[in-house]
Amino acid sequence: MTTTSVPAPTVASGLAALWRHSLAGLRVLLAFTVLLGLAYPLAVTGIAQAVFPWQANGSLLDAAGERTTTPADAAGSARLAQAFTGPEWFHPRPSAAGDGYDSLTSGGSNLGPNNPDLVGAITERRAAVAAAEGVDPAAVPADAVTASASGLDPDISPAYAALQVERVAAARGLTSHDVRELVAEHTVGRTLGVLGEPHVNVLRLNLALQGLG
Amino acid sequence: MTSTVWITLGQVGLLLAALALVHAPFGAYMARVYASPRHTRAERAWYRLVRVDPDAEQRWSTYLFSLLGFSLASVLLLYGLGRLQEHLPGSLGLPGLDPDGAWNTAVSFTTNTNWQWYSGEAAAGHLLQMAGLAVQNFVSAAVGMAVAIALVRGFARSGTDARVGNFWADLTRGVVRILLPIAAVAALVLVANGVVQSLDPHTAITTVEGGTQHALGGPVASQEAIKELGTNGGGFFNANSAHPLENPNPLTNLLEIFLLLVIPFSLPRTFGLMVGDRRQGWAVLGVMAGLWAVAVGLTTWAELAGPGAAPAAAGAAMEGKETRFGLAASALFAASTTGTSTGAVNAMHDSLTAPGGGVVLFTMLLGEVAPGGVGAGLYGMLVLAIVAVFVAGLMVGRTPEYLGKKIGRGEITLVALYVLTTPAVVLVGSALAAVLPAGLDGIQDAGPHGLSEVLYAFASAGNNNGSAFAGLTVSTPFYNTLLGLAMLIGRFVPIALVLALAGRLAAQRAVPASAGTLPTHRPLFVGLVGAVALVVVGLTFVPVLSLGPVVESLS
Incomplete structure (x- = not known):
């Protein structure tokens, strides 16, 4: 087991970390929005309209x-x-x-x-x-x-x-x-x-x- | 009556057979998904695109920060989409949401609650539904599963420095390897049975007698599938899964119930495999299934018996139910949706019989562990299992342990806070609504049923369920703001506590079981965990339940 020294968390360092992770989160979310919010429903719509139009x-x-x-x-x-x-x-x-x-x-x-x-x-x-x-x-x-x-x-x-x-x-x-x-x-x-x-x-x-x- | 009983058992039997068939292979598949060190080529490209490192083992606190950062971005994007709806394409000409409504909806879908103050067909355009709400249906479900897996890793690992996995990898795999493929197949099955899937607006048509009605369009099936699979529950239309274009026939009804149960009931298998002892998974599954079966039994009994003035006047409790489903299939759906934190409904819960409504309310108050939401059900149940070994440890005067990990002061403190969080949210919120004029204004039914409406709303929000006693008028700034807060606290405080617990457990060295160790895979333990669940929720909520559904059932 390795023990790495972790600096004591402060409010400022916590907010900075949250900001960094939120930016990463936003990138991931935007990519998911394209995949799940556009590509997926449009693909299902395309197949549905072709196979089960009624x-x-x-x-x-x-x-x-x-x-x-x-x-x-x-x-x-x-x-x-x-x-x-x-x-x-x-x-x-x-x-x-x-x-x-x-x-x-x-x-x-x-x-x-x-x-x-x-x-x-x-x-x-x-x-x-x-x-x-x-x-x-x-x-x-x-x-x-x-x-x-x-x-x-x-x-x-x-x-x-x-x-x-x-x-x-x-x-x-x-x-x-x-x-x-x-x-x-x-x-x-x-x-x-x-x-x-x-x-x-x-x-x-x-x-x-x-x-x- | 005998034939009714057989039909009721028959539908449950079909459902259980389907679940039994897939639970082991699917649970094993999910274990491989989260344990595999390899990324697919597409995933690697994906990680490069979004610039996150999927291989860095994160300490629990980093994992939590990633999760909170992702969720914060989700709330903000969804809030923006709601506020700016009128300026976006595909809005169907609908206006943007008010600040309090947009806040409520943003929190609601990010927290996997899917509480809806609005009526889908009247307030949300196709783009908001597709690119906003349905996206959160996927990712909020994957977040819940990620947290559960992190906790399981805490048990499975020994002597690491509190590292519990990588949030970005867990999130991505949950979406692309588990949720998306199943949702796509299910969506097409739903379309084949009559669920709408188009991009058309709602179009006025002339009816046979010369009146006007609107033919409905929208990407409904693609959203319906993930709404159930991810135990989200936010309906495309106001009537949710009671709407004939969301749930057209008894077969889709069974499919939807199957979808909302399949991940929660399969995750215990995943857990058993990941901790290297499948019997532990069986025990957890046993508690979940036992509580669910009791809830289904009691709700079905209540709805078939039909006590109350209105069912007596009508001859059966058919108010707020659909003909094609009838009483038994409505009761099965109601117990399953509240047991899984889904919150989709195929019957209007406000019009359930008093004991039926009381049972589904109680099922939510259990903390959504019967079998609970995707991921949330498993981590909730593991927390209860720790309470159970702690209680048993007190009885025999030994340091309790679960799966080789000692449950010391630090662990039990986190667990106790977890158990207290949701009741605090539910009771404080209900109390505020029951005394403040803005809260009282929303109540539809006077007397004990009015209290049930308020309690149900906060139980639903605090436990991230999302179903409602919809007689309560909640589209007000008071309820939107307060219920939004309840959902936020009810989701992320428990998640933070679970991840902290996962970190502590992962850092511990596992101790080998000794003669004094309580076996946690035997029926005795299953009964103990079930009893703990009932006692904890019972002691917390009996006073308020007595004033609401109990008084109502007795009157």
């Missing part, structure tokens, strides 16, 4: 339900909820994103589990959904009365979709059997049998409805 540009769908990468042609993103209020459409979950489904203000209500305002909002939504669908309030599932985490949840539960079938069918002059089949086609189960929950994509389902007439 996904990389936001999974946009046009009014006919076809994939597009041009926002001007799009009627929405398959991955983002948008407002549907008319009786002829399946409705998404409540949204706390901005004034509702605002993709520039994603987020949830962040209301606590015993917050009286939240309990009030849930009770109101339950009554409203029950009235709109003509069902018993107790039959309304949880996802229909709660705001999602993102405010842009593109999916609803199969239970909430089933609840809306009669109304949508009546508004469109379709048989509820046909609409129910369409819902079944658009229901995605758990991935690998255990991941996540079964769900129905509202925009895809609504765009497909147009095909039924």
